[in-house]
Amino acid sequence: MFTLIVAMDEERNIGKNGWMPWHLPEDLKQFKARTLNHAIVMGKTTFVAIGKPLPKRRNLVVTHDLSIEEKYPGVEGVFDFQSFLKQNMDSPEEIFICGGSRIYAQALPYCMKLVISLVEGVFEADTKFPTFDESAFEVESIEKHDGFSVKILRRKVNDA
Numbered sequence: 433m434f435t436l437i438v439a440m441d442e443e444r445n446i447g448k449n450g451w452m453p454w455h456l457p458e459d460l461k462q463f464k465a466r467t468l469n470h471a472i473v474m475g476k477t478t479f480v481a482i483g484k485p486l487p488k489r490r491n492l493v494v495t496h497d498l499s500i501e502e503k504y505p506g507v508e509g510v511f512d513f514q515s516f517l518k519q520n521m522d523s524p525e526e527i528f529i530c531g532g533s534r535i536y537a538q539a540l541p542y543c544m545k546l547v548i549s550l551v552e553g554v555f556e557a558d559t560k561f562p563t564f565d566e567s568a569f570e571v572e573s574i575e576k577h578d579g580f581s582v583k584i585l586r587r588k589v590n591d592a
């Protein structure tokens with residue numbers, strides 16, 4: 433199953449100049465705790481900004497660059513994202529969709545769970561989280577932290 437994980441502000445901003453618009457070490461800590469020992473999927477732009485694979489996780493990078501694995505040892509390239517999403521949506525393994533914007537937009541329909549850090553305030557930014565139908569999800573929990581809240585949404589199951 434796919435779990436999307438994102439930090440966004442009150443206007444859905446997520447990025448500025450290739451990085452996050454805020455500095456929230458506590459949010460990075462919870463990202464690490466949730467994703468450790470799991471597979472993480474990110475777009476090439478987000479990966480290049482980080483610059484190296486994140487330790488103790490399977491790092492999957494979505495790109496058209498067929499030489500990504502040679503350039504960045506420890507990374508697995510995903511070259512056909514749609515097929516990857518279709519093939520893994522029913523996997524028992526929890527696979528984290530970690531952005532950026534273009535990756536979130538394509539993966540959202542396949543995600544069962546969204547872990548959203550809602551950052552207090554509105555920041556200067558150049559990248560937004562895509563709009564989506566929040567009524568397809570129910571709120572599982574909201575956890576308050578200093579400067580942000582972690583909201584967990586789970587996709588409603590259609591019993592019909």
Ligand SMILES: NC(=O)c1ccc[n+]([C@@H]2O[C@H](COP(=O)([O-])OP(=O)(O)OC[C@H]3O[C@@H](n4cnc5c(N)ncnc54)[C@H](OP(=O)(O)O)[C@@H]3O)[C@@H](O)[C@H]2O)c1
Nearest residue numbers: 438439447450451475476477478495496531532533534535
């Ligand atoms: N706040 C947060 O939680 C959060 C999380 C992650 C990222 N971000 C921010 O988001 C911004 C980056 O987002 P972005 O949308 O510009 O870039 P991105 O989604 O990280 O990466 C886009 C790249 O991914 C590859 N790609 C996307 N779809 C593909 C497909 N279907 N097939 C093959 N390759 C595909 C392409 O790489 P190639 O050009 O190599 O083919 C494309 O240029 C940054 O500012 C970052 O800090 C924020």
